[in-house]
Amino acid sequence: MAPRHLEKVYAVEHALLEDYTPDAYTIALRQLLELAKPSIVLFPHTYQVLDFLPKLAASLGKVAVSGAISHRVDHGQLVLARQLFQGKVNADARFAGDAPHFASLQAGAYRADQLGPEGTPPGPEGTPESAPHPAAAVEKFAPRISPGDIRTRPLELFRESRQSLDLGAAEIIVSVGRGIKEAANIPLIEKLAEALGAELGASRPICDAGWLPMERQVGSSGQTVAPKMYMAIGISGAIQHLVGMKASRTVVAINKDPDAPIFEVADYGIVGDLFEVVPALVEALQRSK
């Protein structure tokens, strides 16, 4: 991390930070903020951050802008965009009052590979930004935490069962989402997957409901896939799902809502009722064999 256009890196070290707890992380970061006095504090929008960032910000009377997807600077002020109503509406948010301000950035909204390696000028040649950046200094910071500050006791990490299914190996994936309405309709999608020689995938709500096993879940809390063809059926395309499949070579979407975000990443799409389109598709595939 250190060599990428950063001025300074703080390495926060304490034996009580070895196992994550929201209490210890909040205490440590509050002490670091007092020292570093930042105006803006950015985090990745991960499960762990979501567990402690609201507490950290609230302890300073602040709200974090969680899950930001983009930013712009307007009159010297940062404006962050985030999604509301499961991605159907966007909102622009601006920080008010005194620093520090907090935000978490949605995975997939920014690309790490656009950041050059050490010494790569970020700006056009001749501009001040184009001067080579020296490696950042790493400063150790030892927060004061005592065992009595930590009220939760984290135990060992574990997995439910060995994931037996590696969707990453599939050439074609047919994924199903909320649009399928009920478990009894899943065989409709299975039939299509069979006709395509595809593996069956699903968006989170389908696995949450137990209609398909968790190991078939595609997205930020499931598997990340990049098959030759990904067919999303009745999946609106929440950012958490898109993160897991947008590297697929060809994306096909079938959805009744023409404004569904899935059509933004799709190469081909049919706007229509999946209960009519999917049987027609199975038939068309069988006919063309």
Added chain:
Amino acid sequence: MKIVVAIKQVPARDSLWRIASSGKWIEEADLSYEINEADAYALEAGLQLKEAHGGEVVALCAGPARVTQTIREALAKGADRAIHVEEDDPGALDPLATARLLAAALHSEAPDLVLTGLQSDDLGYGQTGAILAELLGLPHATIVMQVEKQDGGIRVKRELEDGWFQHVEMPLPALIAIQSGIGKLRYATLMGIKKAKTKQVRRVMAADLGVAGPEGAPAASVTIERLYLPERTKRAQLFEGNPREAAAQLVEKLRFEARVI
């Protein structure tokens, strides 16, 4: 065990979204509402704990008069009583403002366990639970799939990234933010619906809690500048017409243009 479950009423998922003329909230006319999905699971977790260990489940809900419907459903499913924090402008609230209302409304309650959903389907900050824990001075865990009572506290199963899980133990009182999908949701029975009508709903005006309204409200640290419908940069080739024709065209393209089948 005295369990408080914070629930929120949100617009139904398949609503047609329009931006209000203020540009700061959505047009609420014509919307239908439902309980926030993760909160329904939080309520279910609370009811199961009560069934196993006894005690009381109190539903806590902030919002305008329309949330009465969601409160009634929670009572019909088995909550023993409810607290309704009346707040007329839900769009004006950020998670800290909401959590301040909820914390103030719980002042006289002293629950053993506070349950919330992980995230709301409307604002989607995913923060109210953890903030409420901070305001109430309680230990917390979020993204919880399972809650077990044990001697001196609880043990919860947290979901982590990439298929990992972790058990976390903590003393009571505590706050737990529940992930969608834990267990099966119950339906209200006819008997439950009948009983709900006689259950107590304590109404508190947000303005009376001393943490909201123009006088009492601490300054917001984030202001929402505007709401807008995201521009869709569609690059998909769309096939329309009757399903049969659209399907045939799609198969043709997949075979000869994309060459993926």
